[in-house]
Amino acid sequence: MKVSVDLNRCEGYGQCVFAAPDAFTLHGLEALTYVPNPPDEMRDAVHRAALACPVRAITVGTGNADEPATTSGENGRHVVIVGASLAGLKTAEALRESGFSGQLTIIGDEPHRPYDRPPLTKACVSEKLPPDRLELPVTRPLDARFRLGVPATGLDTDHRLVRLADGGTVGYDSLVIATGTRARPFPGGAADDIDGVLTVRTRDDTEELQRRLARPPRRVVVIGAGFLGGELASGCRELGLDVTLVEAQATPLQGPLGSVIGGVVADLARDKGVDVRMWNTVERFVADGTGALRQIVLSDGAAVDADLAVVALGAQRNVEWLDDSAIRADSGGVHCDDQCRALGHDGQPVPDVYVAGDVAAAPHPLLPDRRLSVEHWGNAVTQARTVAHNITRRPGQAPIPHTGLPAFWSSQFGVNIKGVGYPGIADRIAVVQGTLGQGSFSVLYGREDRTVAAVTFDNGRYLHYYESLVRQGAPFPAEFVACDENTARALRPVGR
Ligand SMILES: Cc1cc2nc3c(=O)[nH]c(=O)nc-3n(C[C@H](O)[C@H](O)[C@H](O)COP(=O)(O)OP(=O)(O)OC[C@H]3O[C@@H](n4cnc5c(N)ncnc54)[C@H](O)[C@@H]3O)c2cc1C
Numbered sequence: 364m365k366v367s368v369d370l371n372r373c374e375g376y377g378q379c380v381f382a383a384p385d386a387f388t389l390h391g392l393e394a395l396t397y398v399p400n401p402p403d404e405m406r407d408a409v410h411r412a413a414l415a416c417p418v419r420a421i422t423v424g425t426g427n428a429d430e431p432a433t434t435s436g437e438n439g440r441h442v443v444i445v446g447a448s449l450a451g452l453k454t455a456e457a458l459r460e461s462g463f464s465g466q467l468t469i470i471g472d473e474p475h476r477p478y479d480r481p482p483l484t485k486a487c488v489s490e491k492l493p494p495d496r497l498e499l500p501v502t503r504p505l506d507a508r509f510r511l512g513v514p515a516t517g518l519d520t521d522h523r524l525v526r527l528a529d530g531g532t533v534g535y536d537s538l539v540i541a542t543g544t545r546a547r548p549f550p551g552g553a554a555d556d557i558d559g560v561l562t563v564r565t566r567d568d569t570e571e572l573q574r575r576l577a578r579p580p581r582r583v584v585v586i587g588a589g590f591l592g593g594e595l596a597s598g599c600r601e602l603g604l605d606v607t608l609v610e611a612q613a614t615p616l617q618g619p620l621g622s623v624i625g626g627v628v629a630d631l632a633r634d635k636g637v638d639v640r641m642w643n644t645v646e647r648f649v650a651d652g653t654g655a656l657r658q659i660v661l662s663d664g665a666a667v668d669a670d671l672a673v674v675a676l677g678a679q680r681n682v683e684w685l686d687d688s689a690i691r692a693d694s695g696g697v698h699c700d701d702q703c704r705a706l707g708h709d710g711q712p713v714p715d716v717y718v719a720g721d722v723a724a725a726p727h728p729l730l731p732d733r734r735l736s737v738e739h740w741g742n743a744v745t746q747a748r749t750v751a752h753n754i755t756r757r758p759g760q761a762p763i764p765h766t767g768l769p770a771f772w773s774s775q776f777g778v779n780i781k782g783v784g785y786p787g788i789a790d791r792i793a794v795v796q797g798t799l800g801q802g803s804f805s806v807l808y809g810r811e812d813r814t815v816a817a818v819t820f821d822n823g824r825y826l827h828y829y830e831s832l833v834r835q836g837a838p839f840p841a842e843f844v845a846c847d848e849n850t851a852r853a854l855r856p857v858g859r
């Protein structure tokens with residue numbers, strides 16, 4: 364039995380915790396963790412929990428993704444998905460849901476079945492959840508052929524062929540590119556030969572991290588205070604380890620959320636005992652005679668004794684395999700249109716090639732002049748559904764555009780942070796519920812008098828309402844009476 368929870372949707376009501384307390388746990392006010400592969404004796408309770416969830420956030424399924432579907436071949440049509448992770452699996456599932464009965468092949472360079480990444484920096488650290496338990500549930504037989512452990516190395520759209528690293532090729536009628544991202548290594552190869560400097564993006568990475576955390580290290584240095592860096596620092600502190608968090612900007616999360624909200628996160632980290640070093644980069648790593656990490660020298664000259672460092676400097680899109688193809692792809696991702704159709708070098712859709720997930724550089728009606736890739740779980744799921752619909756639509760049926768707003772969650776330092784929209788492009792914020800840094804609060808983000816995003820700290824159940832404001836492009840500051848009069852007029856720069 365496999366379980367996953369759409370934590371964008373979860374509003375932290377805790378009904379699942381009442382129904383299946385051994386499988387679901389609420390941390391703090393609303394951060395939920397769960398057992399992703401509960402034992403059979405929990406089966407009934409987990410099903411009750413899924414039924415009790417008021418927002419239908421819980422998926423219960425099996426791991427048997429290649430079990431034959433009850434459908435029969437559809438004129439030999441073959442959909443090939445490159446990338447066997449969240450976007451790839453959700454596309455396959457949605458294709459079968461849409462009635463696609465042709466051949467389905469999923470190609471992945473990792474040796475594992477599709478698994479869920481968000482717990483890799485959360486429950487796998489703080490609760491020592493084994494990463495091999497994270498296989499994603501499927502809710503229906505997929506009848507898919509998995510080619511795992513084999514990277515795709517090239518694409519020939521004229522002959523509709525995907526080339527593989529083992530020398531083979533796979534022909535397609537429709538192709539879905541879902542190759543996501545990989546961890547950005549420490550720049551310049553400065554950490555390449557040092558034992559004890561890791562990145563975390565995959566199941567294997569987290570298994571290695573867990574081995575090293577178990578030793579335990581004298582101090583962990585987390586380099587980069589974005590979402591993943593904050594989660595890692597938070598999880599290591601929960602294990603009782605000494606942690607230093609290094610960040611080049613003035614606060615954690617300054618890029619995505621601005622320095623005012625980032626300052627709140629910095630305070631939370633300090634309160635939990637993290638040694639926070641902002642305005643700092645790593646000048647050099649110092650190793651002992653065996654090549655093991657001993658010390659990290661920061662740009663302000665300070666030396667931090669540490670035997671484990673985790674580099675959390677963001678992600679790079681996996682597009683190199685498309686280098687000589689007809690597809691337009693660059694460091695920003697694979698360019699696609701609003702129907703998730705991959706674009707060629709002439710800016711026109713390449714026939715029957717689609718893109719989903721972190722690797723897609725897509726337009727959004729709220730930002731017509733930009734093409735953005737969104738590295739969030741919910742976006743991979745909604746794009747996968749759009750792609751599946753557009754591949755399987757019947758003659759006369761209209762294609763659907765991808766209009767989903769980016770939405771994200773993160774739990775760190777005892778707080779559940781959720782957001783929707785584009786806080787990274789805002790120039791001002793308004794605190795509309797609660798008070799910054801004092802328990803639960805909500806913040807709206809504005810750009811040029813328009814509401815473009817909302818972020819909540821332990822206040823996620825209000826996010827739906829704020830999402831509707833973002834969707835409408837509501838005037839900023841929003842014209843509604845905030846439920847906390849102390850802060851209703853707390854309008855300030857976002858802090859960049
Ligand atoms: C540690 C971590 C924590 C996260 N936490 C959150 C969170 O709290 N909230 C949130 O909203 N999002 C979170 N995310 C983001 C979320 O997991 C991603 O948005 C999601 O995984 C995207 O899915 P994807 O399928 O598009 O890409 P990926 O998950 O990156 O999968 C792409 C797959 O394609 C494979 N691949 C690449 N190149 C090739 C090739 N040439 N041939 C074959 N296969 C290839 C890759 O190895 C990978 O298996 C987190 C991500 C990480 C890494």
Ligand code: SF4
Nearest residue numbers: 373374376377379416
């Ligand atoms: S919203 Fe659903 S998944 Fe989230 S805590 Fe409530 S019952 Fe559980």
